[in-house]
Amino acid sequence: MDYKWIVLSITTIEMFMVSVNGSIILISLPAIFDGININPLTSFQYLIWVLMGYNLVTATLLLSFGRLSDMYGRVRLYNVGFAIFTFGSILLYLTPDTGDAGAIEIIVFRLVQAVGASFTYSNSAAILTDAFPENERGKALGLNMVAFLSGQFIGLILGGILAFYHWRYVFLVSVPVGVLGTVWAYIKLKETNLPEKTKKIDVWGNLAFLGGLTIFLIGITYALLPYKRDPMGWRDPWVIASLFIGIVLLILFPIIESRVEDPMFRLSLFKNRMFSFANIAGFLNAIARGGMMFMLIMLLQGIWLPLHGYSYESTPLWGGIFMLPLTAGFVIMGPLSGWLSDKYGSRLFATSGLLLTTISFLILATLPYNFNYPIFAVALFIMGLGNGMFGAPNIAAIMNSVPSDERGVASGMRAMLQNSGMVTSMAMFFTIVIVSLTRLFPEELARSLKDVGASNLIVPMSEIPPTGALFAAFLGYNPVSTILAGIPQSVTATISPETISILTGTTWFPTTLAQAFMPSLHLSFYIGAILSIIATVLSAMRGPTHMINEETSENLIEGRK
Missing domain, CATH: 1.20.58 (Methane Monooxygenase Hydroxylase; Chain G, domain 1)
Structure with a gap:
């Protein structure tokens, strides 16, 4: 087997493992938090750190690890990352405590995984670029993306199945894949670009x-x-x-x-218009779509699915299933656009992909909370096509625009900008939503209680914190039952059984939440569209395809000397 295909198989295993790990945890959070006895209404801080801590660590370490890889060997540090990620998965499976201690342990062990992922993230694109010729890199990166998206789909299904049996199995599933990948990488990968140990840290x-x-x-x-x-x-x-x-x-x-x-962040690389504009477009795309995925899942799990008869316990699994048009679009277009960009250049495909993403955001911004699913599915499919068209060509353009001895740091810079954009996106969209809920939710809650003849519950029900309502919706809980259980029986006895049934059903709370949630969601969609159109313009301005060949690379190296 040619070495390039060995490299592709190993990096594909890594992408698949990391992707499965992300989606399986996302879909299994209700089972995980229930397993460690965490109250969803009072523990929003743990949700934030489980979701954001991983990306925070990768965003901060990618640049340093990319530079270290150029100094000490990309393959060596890639292998170390594989092993650390697998070790983190084992620690998560063994999480010893429950309650707050258990939640903190899960967060810490996720951070261990993030350290391992940082080693692999910062090197996978560089190792692929070293192994594949210039006219095949887009195809290779596109196939990597198919593995990533396939992992997301499989993670959703596995999460729903494994969480049914025991929440610990959710973390155990990454271990055999990680062990296989670690051993396969250690045996087969080899350094094709000599480390430059003369550089200083x-x-x-x-x-x-x-x-x-x-x-x-x-x-x-x-x-x-x-x-x-x-x-x-x-x-x-x-x-x-x-x-x-x-x-x-x-x-x-x-x-x-x-x-x-010897700077670890090569500012001189930004003098290259292709490298600069492609990276900035990727950063803006990450901000536009990073937190948006969580907003869409919250819309499905907290509002749309309960309104259509799905139990709260089943909404996490069905939320992932109803997001599959996004995955389908990506899987179709990811490898195709990578292959075509090898032949015709990256600018057309990357720019067109961002334009499609803009259109999908604008379609989503027009939808009501009780939307017609086929329209929603079409918008998701267009978004998947757009991101698939953008991803592989943009990464290939970045990696082709730098000399071979800078690919480690360039890969780290690209991944750092993307992960920083993802963290920024989550923080930005969470802020928009929480501000809206804080302002609108108490008023909507009081109005809805009056409408069903439960005015005497306004004061005790106002104890539902906006962040708790958001957390509960995301995890598939109905917070009304929890609140009613803590209200004195002398108060609840004055409420008719019919009203209690309405309050604890699958339509009253989602409808109330929707009135406060949708304005912020529509604003988020418009912000995503604006960021995407700016990225579209920058992508179009990147110039024609620019590949660094070996002669150019040698000249640049001589120039730096």
């Missing part, structure tokens, strides 16, 4: 970047949590201080990088 750049991005993202994360009587923490002095310190360090980072001998 950029200590000050690392401190500024890691410290700045970590502190800033932690500040954003805690800003989403309640502070005293405020539903969000933007007034928390620690949040304000974190954001300020993080921004200062991030401003210092490019200044440092322009002065050190």
Whole structure:
């Protein structure tokens, strides 16, 4: 077997494993939190860290690991990442405690996984680029994306099945795949680009970047949590201080990088228009779609599916199934656009893909909460086609635009920008939704209770925190039953059984939540459309296909010397 196909098989296993891990946890969160006895109405902070902690770690480490890979060997560190990710999966399966301690352990072990994923993320595209000739890289990256999307689909199904038996099996499923991938990579992968150990570690750049991005993202994360009587923490002095310190360090980072001998963030690469515009377009695309996927799942699980007769317990699984048109579009277009971009260049396909994504956001922005599913499915399919058209050609363009000795750091820079965009997106869209719920949900809750003749429940039911309502909707819980269980019987006895049945049914709470949720969701869709159209313009401005051949690479290396 040609070495390039061995590389593709190994990186495909890695992409598949990481993808399955992400979607299987997303779909199994109700079983996981129920298994460790966590109350969904009071534990929003754990949801935030389970969802965002992984991306936060990868965003902060990718750049450093990309640089270290150029120095000590991409294959060596890729193999280390495979092993660490598998070890993290074993730790998650063995999570010893329950309650808050169990939730914290799951978060920490997820961070261990993220460290391993950072090693693989920062090197997979570079290793593929080293192995495949220029005219086949788009195809290889496209096939990698099919593995990633297939993993998402399989993760949804496996999550629903395994969580039914025991929540720990959700984490165990990654272990055999991880062991196989680790052994296969160790035996078969080889360094095709000699490490440059003469380079120095950029200590000050690392401190500024890691410290700045970590502190800033932690500040954003805690800003989403309640502070005293405020539903969000933007007034928390620690949040304000974190954001300020993080921004200062991030401003210092490019200044440092322009002065050190061996910078880990090659600012000179941005002089290449292809590299610069393709990366910025990818960053904006990540912001547009990162948190949007969670918003769509919340819409399905918290509102649309219950309104159509699905039990709260079953909505996580069905939410994943009803999102499959998105996966179908990506699977169809991912490898096709990669193959075509090898022949005709990346600009046309990447730009057209972003334009399709813009159209899909605008379609979604017109839908009511009780939408017609075929229209929703078409919008998702168009979004999948658009992201499939954009992904592989854009990555191939970035990797083709840099010399071979810079592919590790270039791959890390690209992945860092994408993951930073994903974290930023989640924080931004969560903020928009929580602000809207805080402002509208209490009023809608009181109005809905009056409409069903339960005015005396307005005060006790107002204890439902907006973040708790969001958390409950996402995890497939009906918070009304939990609240009613804590209300004195002398109060609930005054409510007719018919009214109690309405309140605890599958339509009253979703309808009430929808009135407060949809304005923020429509705003999020419009923001996604604006970001996508800006990315479309930048993608079109990237210029014609530009590939770095070996002669050009040698000239650039000589120029740096």
